[in-house]
Amino acid sequence: MKSHQKGFLRDSLIDQLSRVSAILRKEFIQMIRDKMTFAMMLVIPLMQLLLFGFAINTDPKHLPTAIYIEDHSPLVRSIMRGFSVSDYYQIVHQSVSPQENSDLLARGEVAFAVHFPVGFTDQLIKGERPTLLIEADASDPSASSQAISRVHEIVNQSLQHDLTGVLSNLQTQPDPVIVIVHPLYNPEGKSQYNIVPGLLGVILTMTLVMITSMAMTREAETGTLENLLAMPVKPLEVMMGKILPYVVVGAIQTTVVLLAAKYIFWVPFVGHMFHLVIAVMLFIITNLSLGFTFSTIARTQMQAMQLTFFFFLPSILLSGFMFPFRGMPEWAQIIGEILPLTHFLRIIRGIMLKGNSISEHQPDVYALLIFTLLIMLIAIKRYRQTLD
Amino acid sequence: MIRTNTDQTLAINVKGLVKDFDGRTVVDNIDIQMPKGQVWGFLGPNGSGKTTTIRMICGLLKPTAGSGFCLGHDIITEAAIIKRATGYMTQKFSFWADLSIRENLEFVGRLYNQTNLKRLVNETLESLGLEHRQNQLAGTLSGGWKQRLALAAVTMHQPQLLLLDEPTAGVDPQARRDFWDQIHYFSDQGMTVLVSTHYMDEAERCDQIVYLAHGQLITQGSVMDVIKQSGLLTFKGTGSYVRQLIPWLKQQTGIEHIAYFGNALHISSTDLSSLSQVIRRSQMYIADHNLESVQWQQVDPSLEDTFIALMTKSGEDQRKYR
Numbered sequence: 001m002k003s004h005q006k007g008f009l010r011d012s013l014i015d016q017l018s019r020v021s022a023i024l025r026k027e028f029i030q031m032i033r034d035k036m037t038f039a040m041m042l043v044i045p046l047m048q049l050l051l052f053g054f055a056i057n058t059d060p061k062h063l064p065t066a067i068y069i070e071d072h073s074p075l076v077r078s079i080m081r082g083f084s085v086s087d088y089y090q091i092v093h094q095s096v097s098p099q100e101n102s103d104l105l106a107r108g109e110v111a112f113a114v115h116f117p118v119g120f121t122d123q124l125i126k127g128e129r130p131t132l133l134i135e136a137d138a139s140d141p142s143a144s145s146q147a148i149s150r151v152h153e154i155v156n157q158s159l160q161h162d163l164t165g166v167l168s169n170l171q172t173q174p175d176p177v178i179v180i181v182h183p184l185y186n187p188e189g190k191s192q193y194n195i196v197p198g199l200l201g202v203i204l205t206m207t208l209v210m211i212t213s214m215a216m217t218r219e220a221e222t223g224t225l226e227n228l229l230a231m232p233v234k235p236l237e238v239m240m241g242k243i244l245p246y247v248v249v250g251a252i253q254t255t256v257v258l259l260a261a262k263y264i265f266w267v268p269f270v271g272h273m274f275h276l277v278i279a280v281m282l283f284i285i286t287n288l289s290l291g292f293t294f295s296t297i298a299r300t301q302m303q304a305m306q307l308t309f310f311f312f313l314p315s316i317l318l319s320g321f322m323f324p325f326r327g328m329p330e331w332a333q334i335i336g337e338i339l340p341l342t343h344f345l346r347i348i349r350g351i352m353l354k355g356n357s358i359s360e361h362q363p364d365v366y367a368l369l370i371f372t373l374l375i376m377l378i379a380i381k382r383y384r385q386t387l388d
Numbered sequence: 389m390i391r392t393n394t395d396q397t398l399a400i401n402v403k404g405l406v407k408d409f410d411g412r413t414v415v416d417n418i419d420i421q422m423p424k425g426q427v428w429g430f431l432g433p434n435g436s437g438k439t440t441t442i443r444m445i446c447g448l449l450k451p452t453a454g455s456g457f458c459l460g461h462d463i464i465t466e467a468a469i470i471k472r473a474t475g476y477m478t479q480k481f482s483f484w485a486d487l488s489i490r491e492n493l494e495f496v497g498r499l500y501n502q503t504n505l506k507r508l509v510n511e512t513l514e515s516l517g518l519e520h521r522q523n524q525l526a527g528t529l530s531g532g533w534k535q536r537l538a539l540a541a542v543t544m545h546q547p548q549l550l551l552l553d554e555p556t557a558g559v560d561p562q563a564r565r566d567f568w569d570q571i572h573y574f575s576d577q578g579m580t581v582l583v584s585t586h587y588m589d590e591a592e593r594c595d596q597i598v599y600l601a602h603g604q605l606i607t608q609g610s611v612m613d614v615i616k617q618s619g620l621l622t623f624k625g626t627g628s629y630v631r632q633l634i635p636w637l638k639q640q641t642g643i644e645h646i647a648y649f650g651n652a653l654h655i656s657s658t659d660l661s662s663l664s665q666v667i668r669r670s671q672m673y674i675a676d677h678n679l680e681s682v683q684w685q686q687v688d689p690s691l692e693d694t695f696i697a698l699m700t701k702s703g704e705d706q707r708k709y710r
């Protein structure tokens with residue numbers, strides 16, 4: 001019994017680390033035994049990936065197209081035929097005014113509105129490269145982007161048969177027609193490649209925040225909290241022990257998403273893996289700390305769940321995942337700047353799609369770091385060391 | 389208010405502890421001075437504040453008012469130190485149901501930074517007789533075994549003070565006896581033990597008892613002291629049909645409480661003359677109604693008599709003050 005008296009004040013780093021590891025082991029065992037939750041953590045990302053991936057993979061054809069012609073000619077008809085046979089466009093309406101074209105688009109009755117202006121044929125024959133204006137409903141980029149990306153090819157091919165004889169010289173130059181596509185409702189013109197990296201952020205946010213938000217509330221609800229609090233373990237130690245096992249889960253989820261991005265959705269990855277790993281690790285820890293903080297605020301697991309969704313909804317809507325960030329009203333952008341997902345999306349898209357290094361995203365990295373530190377401070381402050 | 393812990397011989401030294409929950413006073417001005425090395429019983433009806441008091445002593449609840457020391461450390465500012473030298477067994481089983489018995493013990497041992505953990509856990513399992521079931525999930529144990537596991541887990545780090553909150557609730561008589569043998573064994577090793585209980589036989593195994601009602605400390609001392617202090621006088625009535633008298637006795641004034649146990653009727657009061665009057669009237673009642681005769685004799689009140697009387701009395705108090 002004497003040894004206690006000595007042991008009272010001695011609390012070395014080793015002691016602290018071994019308490020962290022005690023919590024960590026316990027959490028690992030509990031995580032693996034809770035088969036339902038464990039399965040959920042692996043199934044949810046897969047399901048989300050496949051659902052979104054399915055939407056990406058569909059290569060929508062026969063998109064309704066309105067056409068407004070101010071200049072009827074055989075060449076114009078050739079181009080129209082070209083649109084029709086391309087399978088991507090289906091001309092469903094001939095408008096009588098540019099206004100009608102725009103209205104149809106605004107109401108969502110057509111996905112594209114094509115405008116052949118006065119003098120189109122004349123300019124074409126003279127080699128003056130007339131403009132063909134296509135307005136596109138780009139609010140669903142995965143739907144419109146394929147059709148948009150094909151439009152030059154379609155126009156050029158359909159003119160191939162007509163631009164013979166005297167006109168054959170027109171075929172050599174850049175393009176006989178300047179096609180201008182106005183993607184409406186989505187000025188950023190996101191490509192589908194944006195979605196898979198974004199999805200990584202969404203999946204990590206949802207599952208990791210949710211799972212750690214239960215960390216303390218579960219102990220409270222099962223009554224084990226009283227026991228835990230009666231033992232000599234400090235708030236920071238509990239937090240570390242409860243967060244670290246889920247870093248592994250986050251890493252597994254990341255691997256799954258990245259493999260799917262590469263081998264199922266052929267998303268290009270032009271950046272460096274090293275930068276990506278750092279960014280992902282930081283983001284995983286941010287989410288886990290946030291979840292843990294929720295669990296110190298919520299009194300029941302139900303409340304923890306509600307807090308998670310309270311956070312998840314703006315994350316998915318205002319981070320630039322669903323809607324282009326710069327297209328949102330200013331107030332939404334301000335909220336968006338507070339959300340970790342916003343910054344992560346910028347970093348991850350920068351690294352994966354543009355080949356940026358993490359240092360090129362310093363402001364976003366700092367934002368994540370500050371957010372994480374603040375939230376951890378709140379967690380430590382909020383952590384109840386008593387049952388009050 | 390005690391500022392310094394002057395008395396090193398006290399394991400628990402608290403003064404004026406008060407705890408309010410939402411404006412309701414649940415523990416009301418409690419003083420406890422408990423010497424090291426003793427076994428004390430903590431008694432009182434449901435909701436009297438036993439658990440709340442124990443939680444304040446081990447730093448799990450902040451007292452609304454009052455202060456004190458536990459093992460020489462301030463219960464408000466030095467809770468972290470107190471926790472290392474205390475073993476607290478909660479009223480409700482609070483080990484991890486989805487961890488096995490061994491995993492629970494290992495977890496607890498690690499949190500107390502035990503060296504030689506494997507050996508310690510093996511020895512604990514052996515002393516519990518649970519080696520063959522060490523991989524069973526704690527949640528699947530029967531009630532009695534859960535309690536045994538809990539006791540083993542909270543004593544594994546050899547605490548100086550053991551706080552046991554109704555450790556034998558739902559435990560069979562044989563296991564209860566084993567439990568108490570263990571408690572006395574720990575006490576012989578120098579541990580101080582505070583046990584809350586509702587069982588009279590357990591109270592009688594304690595060096596001293598502390599009796600709470602409605603958050604107030606009503607009486608304390610050895611079993612003998614408590615009985616004596618109550619000033620209670622008890623008559624025991626025997627006879628084959630003695631129970632038939634109960635409805636009639638209940639209508640009589642001058643009796644503080646009536647209890648039937650051990651095939652005998654116990655009537656108690658602090659006033660000898662009114663008790664004698666009731667007994668005389670009862671003989672007349674028996675004669676009038678041609679009932680079997682009842683033999684009355686004065687006996688020493690039992691602890692149970694005393695507690696029931698205390699409980700009834702404090703119940704009345706509560707009604708008056710409300």
Ligand SMILES: Nc1ncnc2c1ncn2[C@@H]1O[C@H](COP(=O)(O)OP(=O)(O)OP(=O)(O)O)[C@@H](O)[C@H]1O
Nearest residue numbers: 409410414432433434435436437438439440441479
């Ligand atoms: N966290 C709390 N919030 C509000 N009221 C509480 C809380 N904990 C206890 N109480 C109330 O305090 C009173 C005393 O409770 P306590 O658990 O200390 O009694 P007890 O003597 O241990 O009873 P029992 O013998 O039933 O275990 C009860 O009325 C209870 O409802």
Ligand SMILES: [Mg+2]
Nearest residue numbers: 438439479553
């Ligand atoms: Mg209790």
